Amino acid sequence: MSDLLTCVGLERSFGDLKAVQGVSFSVAVGETYGLLGPNGAGKTTCISMIAGLLDPDAGEVTVAGQAMGPRASAAKNDVGLVPQELAIYPDLSARENLDFFARLYGLDTARRKRRVDEVLEVIGLTDRAGDRAGTYSGGMKRRLNIGIGMLHEPKLLILDEPTVGVDPQSRNAILESVETLATDGMGVLYTTHYMEEAERLCDRIGIIDQGTLVAEGTRRELVGMIGEQDVVRLKTVGDVQAAEAACAVVEGVSSTDVEEDTVVCLVDEAAPRLPALLAAVGATDADVSGVEVREPDIEDVFLHLTGKALRD
């Protein structure tokens, strides 16, 4: 069996809150898998269970054939974790941070030195390797955070929203290094709420909302789920909520949502429905100031499946 990671029926509650309920998926060797979901969907909770930081209430995680858990040393050795929040020592330099974790993972001296240099190169911090990490820019800290996760060459690298709060340039650098690792055969589990990142990096994407995996597949498969539909975006002036309500009842519209001043409608076919949509908005206090029609993407799939936008 070529599955690197298997999760079966993962469940976890915090008090009354069911953060994760019945999540099952698997990641094949060398595959990049994306968990895409909005804030609070349960991505980090899933990842904590997969990395052996948190015991699931139910279900199990297997990494390279070994059961994962807080005391599963062998399984943990096969996983590299890049936590969502920065997890570096600000009073140590990048080199000292890497060296410490390399020792913790038990790398022998030769390999440790080689890996620290290699990783510094990959994350582009060779020049600043001796400076205290606390003095780095936000992007540099993020890159160090990622570097520590890949240091011991795990079979599975888990990145939890690694690009949050990063400028476009650093973000691109991060995405590129993830692509490189994937090409080198590392399995990657990548969580994000940026559709573009998931589409660019991932072989397969799992859509997670309110603790449940609502859909899973390649980009093409996911978009195919909403069939031959079109997306109509109506930019409005005035009461956008009223405009949405009006659009929702127009024939052929399967779901609607509001993004700032724009009403997003998923319709069976754009051309014949447009006049009715415009008329519907015209009947409210709002006016249409711009119209856009396009092919659906994963964000629209999310809208279709959950009735809300990925980002709010």
Next chain:
Amino acid sequence: MLRAATVILRKDLRLRLRDRSVLLFAFVIPLALTFVFSQLFPTQEDFELTAGVVDLDGDDVAAGFTQGVVAALVDDGLVDATTFEDEAGARAAVEDGDIAAAWILPAGFSADVSAGDGGEIRVLVNPDRALSAEVARGIADGYRAELDRISLVVATSATAAQGALSGSQLEEIAELAVAQAPAVSTTELIAPDQQLDPTSYLAAGMAVFFLFFTVTFGITGFLEERQQGTLQRLLAAPIGIGTVHLGKAMGAFVLGIVSMTVLAIASATMLDASWGDPVGVAVLIVAGVISALGVMAFVGSFARTAEQAGNLQSIVALVFGLAGGVFFPIGAGTLGQLALVSPHGWFLRGLGDLVGSDSWTAVLPATAALVAFGVVFAVPGALRMRRETA
């Protein structure tokens, strides 16, 4: 487990060395305070008890006190004694502040003691002069305790002889015993746990006081890891939470030992202090660090953040320090007993025992108490932390 814990320990020590506050707490402040306080504090040579003696008894057991014990203390320069004819005269002198205390040996004292029938030395004190009062009581109690020991000897001999001894023979034995034993040594009387000279006492007191702050870096270090997210990272590595705790405890232990050792040596070379026999001191230091670790781990387990832990621990360190007499030496009385609810008190007492003896094994009772303190607190502390992070 030990390998990974050592890796964590090395990392922490490196961080601590970069963090000046540790150096300040562990080395600089205790030394500086010792120096300042030792300038303020009267040395033992300066202390003299001015006391009155009223002998209403006039018999031999009373003489054992007035001419034996008190005379010896006068010779040592520790007591300035004045004889009064009656209690009223002594009382007036105490009230006027001419003397700090007076011993009254009531009529029939010798007879009562010989009859095994009580016999108390009454002590008049001036409550404003607490230290003198304490010392005067200590001297009287010491003599009484010695007399009790003697009557026990007499009683035992009497029993052993199965009544074969006559009353006058018994009396002779008693007299012999009294004569043989001016017994109560002066140092013991001054207060059993103050045998260190004041500078050494202060240096050791400051050192153990700040030890309780120094070891908190282990616990706050753990909470910091949690706050800055690195704990997750440690736990994602193939090590358990126990290894992290072990690493932190080892770090605090090393820091505590180094700090105490440096302070013992520095106060000896710079301030002329002496903590006593090095072996005994080393044993006590290790035990002291264990007690500090245990107590502070327990306190730290109630905190969510490093800051909270720091505050809680400061309070506990201060209370224990005060109770244990690190700021001012506490006498042998009730306060002296109170000091033993605190590891600080035990540590200082251990050093006192060490000075009063010629074998390092004199520290063993205090060592046992300190280790017990450490264990009694550490176990629930560790359980609490384990549950917290599970």
